Amino acid sequence: MDQRPIGVFDSGLGGLTALRELRRILPGEELVYFGDTGRVPYGTKGKETILHYACQDVSFLRTFDPKAIVVACGTVSANALEELQRENDLPIFAVVTPAARAAVESTRNKRVGLIGTSASIRSGAYEREMARLDPGVRVTARACPLFVPLVENGRFRPGDRVAELVVEEYLTPIKDAGVDTLVLGCTHYPLLMDTIRSFMGPNVTLIDTGAVCANHAADTLRERGLLAQREKGSYRCFVSDSIEDFTHLASIFLGEPLEGEVERVEIWRY
């Protein structure tokens, strides 16, 4: 048993999709969320910058003495995980491996689509992991740089003509490749799930990276006897930019009203 909190971070709002799942499956845990809203998006940045930001995000979360950290960001997971794990002596969970495993287990025709930020797709991390798990899987990958700004601006619902047009533009080659599974390789993308599903059709399985990462972290903590024992957990949210903007959209990501006050952190100090 370990009563300490679990730290969770992303470049912005996207990681709340993992926080939401963690709250659902581990209701007794205390969670500390950091969204680096002052520096989002990470997905258009180079590897060095992503690593620098990720190290600061982890340093901030470590001030809460967490028992583990969940990197609820495809971009950081694909570009900085090894360094973060090397430099921190606590379990750090990320999205690439559990998402790749879920895709390989789900596909029947061995054709998998992959979408993510430019930095995630450029890294090749998801493809490497899927090839390691099953060399027979063919992956059609596409960077979708407009998805994060759409989601951060609340433009993701079915019926939103801009969102539908961008989904069609990015996903047409993936649909044409005949995939039966699509990895949403960025934790912002589950917000676009309904719009993506109506374009791809009901026979394509969509992998929600935030949710699979949360489940992987929960299973591992359980196996190691590190879960907390309390009836009702809680969470706190920190951001590096406007609290109002975050609060407004966060409840949509979480699927419930935001609990407590959001606090602002000067992340460049860490």
Ligand code: DGL
């Ligand atoms: N939510 C993030 C990811 O999973 C990052 C999006 C961004 O900052 O570009 O990749």
